[in-house]
Amino acid sequence: MKKALLPAAIAVFLPLSAMADVTVYGKANVSLQNADEGGDSKIELVSNASRIGIKGDEVISDGLKVIYQFEYQTEMDDGIGGNGQTFGQRNIFIGLQGKAGTIMGGHFDTPLKAAQEKVDLFNDLEGDLANIFNGETRASNIVQYVTPGSFGPFTATVAYITKENDDVDDGISASLGYNTSNVYLGVAMDQDVQAEGIDIVRAIGRVNLGPVQLGAMFESTDIDGVDDSDGFLVSALWSLSDAWALKAQYGDSDFKLAPAALDAESASVGIDYKLSKNAVIYGYYTAIENEGLAALDGEGNPIIANLRDDDYLGIGLDLKF
Amino acid sequence: MKQLFLVLLCIGCVHMAIAEECELAVDVADSMNVNASNECEDKESGLNGVVRGWFKRDEASSSSTSSVQAITDRPRGSAKMSPPVKDAESLAQARYQLLSVIGQECVQGFRVTDELFLPVEDALTIRLRYECL
Numbered sequence: 001m002k003k004a005l006l007p008a009a010i011a012v013f014l015p016l017s018a019m020a021d022v023t024v025y026g027k028a029n030v031s032l033q034n035a036d037e038g039g040d041s042k043i044e045l046v047s048n049a050s051r052i053g054i055k056g057d058e059v060i061s062d063g064l065k066v067i068y069q070f071e072y073q074t075e076m077d078d079g080i081g082g083n084g085q086t087f088g089q090r091n092i093f094i095g096l097q098g099k100a101g102t103i104m105g106g107h108f109d110t111p112l113k114a115a116q117e118k119v120d121l122f123n124d125l126e127g128d129l130a131n132i133f134n135g136e137t138r139a140s141n142i143v144q145y146v147t148p149g150s151f152g153p154f155t156a157t158v159a160y161i162t163k164e165n166d167d168v169d170d171g172i173s174a175s176l177g178y179n180t181s182n183v184y185l186g187v188a189m190d191q192d193v194q195a196e197g198i199d200i201v202r203a204i205g206r207v208n209l210g211p212v213q214l215g216a217m218f219e220s221t222d223i224d225g226v227d228d229s230d231g232f233l234v235s236a237l238w239s240l241s242d243a244w245a246l247k248a249q250y251g252d253s254d255f256k257l258a259p260a261a262l263d264a265e266s267a268s269v270g271i272d273y274k275l276s277k278n279a280v281i282y283g284y285y286t287a288i289e290n291e292g293l294a295a296l297d298g299e300g301n302p303i304i305a306n307l308r309d310d311d312y313l314g315i316g317l318d319l320k321f
Numbered sequence: 322m323k324q325l326f327l328v329l330l331c332i333g334c335v336h337m338a339i340a341e342e343c344e345l346a347v348d349v350a351d352s353m354n355v356n357a358s359n360e361c362e363d364k365e366s367g368l369n370g371v372v373r374g375w376f377k378r379d380e381a382s383s384s385s386t387s388s389v390q391a392i393t394d395r396p397r398g399s400a401k402m403s404p405p406v407k408d409a410e411s412l413a414q415a416r417y418q419l420l421s422v423i424g425q426e427c428v429q430g431f432r433v434t435d436e437l438f439l440p441v442e443d444a445l446t447i448r449l450r451y452e453c454l
């Protein structure tokens with residue numbers, strides 16, 4: 001079956017009782033940008049993680065319900081996603097939620113990735129922290145436990161990722177967060193998630209002081225047989241009014257696994273104009289630099305070269321529903 | 322600098338006192354927060370209103386056509402429905418269970434905006450429409 005038919009097929013085969021509490025949601029996010037990559041400049045239209053999803057719950061008994069979510073990404077610029085399919089799988093799960101917490105399984109963001117919360121102000125754009133940090137993993141075959149909402153602002157999450165291969169260590173991802181509307185503090189770790197022998201630790205913080213939101217993230221990557229590498233990101237958002245907001249973000253990391261880079265740096269500034277609660281026009285400028293091992297000289301010493309020295313200037317429209 | 326920080330802190334306190342703004346469903350899904358209680362309750366409008374209208378119309382037509390108008394004209398908010406029950410004690414118990422489930426979802430409290438009883442053969446189902454505070 002073509003993936004394009006999947007959402008409709010899911011809607012048809014879900015029981016009527018489940019559909020009664022279903023929410024259809026999504027976002028259309030497209031930008032027109034001037035991309036200066038490797039000295040070549042071009043104008044391109046890009047779809048920034050535009051998606052459509054359905055989610056809901058089905059009450060089983062007192063205090064127990066089944067929760068579910070199906071979310072698919074679609075490329076609004078050219079209609080072609082990964083593997084030539086119209087829809088690509090995003091966060092998809094089914095789980096049981098009760099007084100003791102939530103247990104869920106599927107294909108979704110690890111606790112370490114989700115722990116970034118709202119700190120990445122250029123999420124899904126060229127300035128996305130995924131371009132310079134490790135650990136932005138949407139894992140397959142992941143089973144996760146989340147503490148119940150009755151714990152108030154504290155949430156602990158533990159996930160087990162099976163590699164479905166007896167010769168490869170399975171992964172563990174966990175996070176602990178304290179979250180209120182004005183303050184967020186989180187720590188998270190991955191062990192053997194991105195690949196066997198790679199461990200990642202993150203600490204994240206966000207504080208809202210009136211119209212200003214400040215965020216910071218620190219990450220350390222430990223690879224077996226290699227020195228630890230670190231990275232940090234800071235961000236600031238200033239809501240000038242109900243409609244206008246200015247934002248800036250800077251990140252730097254020592255080591256990026258894929259695409260490989262010994263040093264990665266990203267700086268972004270942007271402006272948002274809110275047309276309504278659901279629609280935003282935005283503009284942005286992002287510069288990304290990556291350095292990596294280019295070759296070895298005659299004496300075997302590494303020659304470091306710029307792998308990436310790119311600039312992006314764009315304007316876009318984001319509609320959420 | 323210290324004064325600027327204090328001013329921002331005060332504004333932050335004022336903002337804290339104001340009711341928290343709800344989050345759109347797509348943002349809640351993106352956060353992977355399965356305990357989120359501040360999702361916007363706008364499921365009766367836009368695309369969700371249309372989708373829900375289809376299924377509720379189908380649901381209602383299987384029991385009685387006269388209830389279709391009442392269901393499509395319901396006020397905004399979420400709803401929970403009990404399984405069919407056949408006696409007064411079970412009905413009271415079903416109502417209590419619905420309120421308990423809603424209470425878990427709305428940790429800061431809720432108000433029941435509509436209470437509807439639907440006959441299903443020789444039993445009754447109860448549907449509570451509610452809004453989280």
